[in-house]
Amino acid sequence: MNLTEKVVIIMGASSGIGEATTKILAEHGFKLVIAARRIDKLKKIKNELPKAAIDYLKADVTNFEEVQEVINFTKKKYGRVDVLFNNAGIMPTAPLSKSKREEWQQMLDINVMGVLNGIAAVLPTMIQQKSGHIITTDSVAGHVVYPNSAVYCGTKFAVKAIMEGLRQEQRENNIKSTLITPGMVETDLYKTINDKKVSAELKENSQKIGLKAKEIGEAILYIIDTPDHLSINEMIIRPTLQER
Numbered sequence: 001m002n003l004t005e006k007v008v009i010i011m012g013a014s015s016g017i018g019e020a021t022t023k024i025l026a027e028h029g030f031k032l033v034i035a036a037r038r039i040d041k042l043k044k045i046k047n048e049l050p051k052a053a054i055d056y057l058k059a060d061v062t063n064f065e066e067v068q069e070v071i072n073f074t075k076k077k078y079g080r081v082d083v084l085f086n087n088a089g090i091m092p093t094a095p096l097s098k099s100k101r102e103e104w105q106q107m108l109d110i111n112v113m114g115v116l117n118g119i120a121a122v123l124p125t126m127i128q129q130k131s132g133h134i135i136t137t138d139s140v141a142g143h144v145v146y147p148n149s150a151v152y153c154g155t156k157f158a159v160k161a162i163m164e165g166l167r168q169e170q171r172e173n174n175i176k177s178t179l180i181t182p183g184m185v186e187t188d189l190y191k192t193i194n195d196k197k198v199s200a201e202l203k204e205n206s207q208k209i210g211l212k213a214k215e216i217g218e219a220i221l222y223i224i225d226t227p228d229h230l231s232i233n234e235m236i237i238r239p240t241l242q243e244r
Helices: 016-027 039-048 064-078 101-129 150-173 188-192 196-209 213-224
Strands: 007-011 031-036 053-058 083-086 132-137 175-182 234-237
Touching (some): 007 016, 007 101, 016 039, 016 053, 031 039, 083 101, 101 150, 213 234
Parallel strands (some): 132 175, 175 234
16 A cells, blocks of 8 residues: 555654654655644644644543544544554653552553553454554563563553554454554653652653654654565664663
């Protein structure tokens, strides 16, 4: 399929990797439906790209009905969904001894259930089409565990397992699955950390050695632009200077 014919949904599109990917795919003529909680940010992105085929909807990934509405809108407008990019995520950090149960629940709801909601909403369409591609943003924290981030790492390990299960279950339906696994990236993710000292350190380090969100967006473009018989199941992208 020609790239300009592909229909792509991006969840968590209002900033960072989601916003950068939206802009890169728009430059290449994709038909885009972008979604996030901050609809004002989505509107701004669309206004900055007046010639691009972009629709935007407000959607919280923890709300299955809202996620399903994004899929339904896209299918009604274009008749299909070629790619779903599950990109929403948060990263509160704290030692387990702090018992930040509300933060833990938030991470589980967004980082894990948000991904599952996207998969559940789009799979019936892709199975019917006998084609499709589900891409999910993970993290190197899905490969290593480090102090004060046990729950965050746990959510990312879970997403890695879910995406591998998806690959095994849906390969015969010609549905691709890709786990995009960035290391440190200069985004607004630090804002989801409630500990101000840790948040400031992450911001400083990501500005010092982190990748640009655009660089991850370019990797997404490469992943989407692969032949049907070839599936990149996982891509780890770290800054050269990153230790873990």
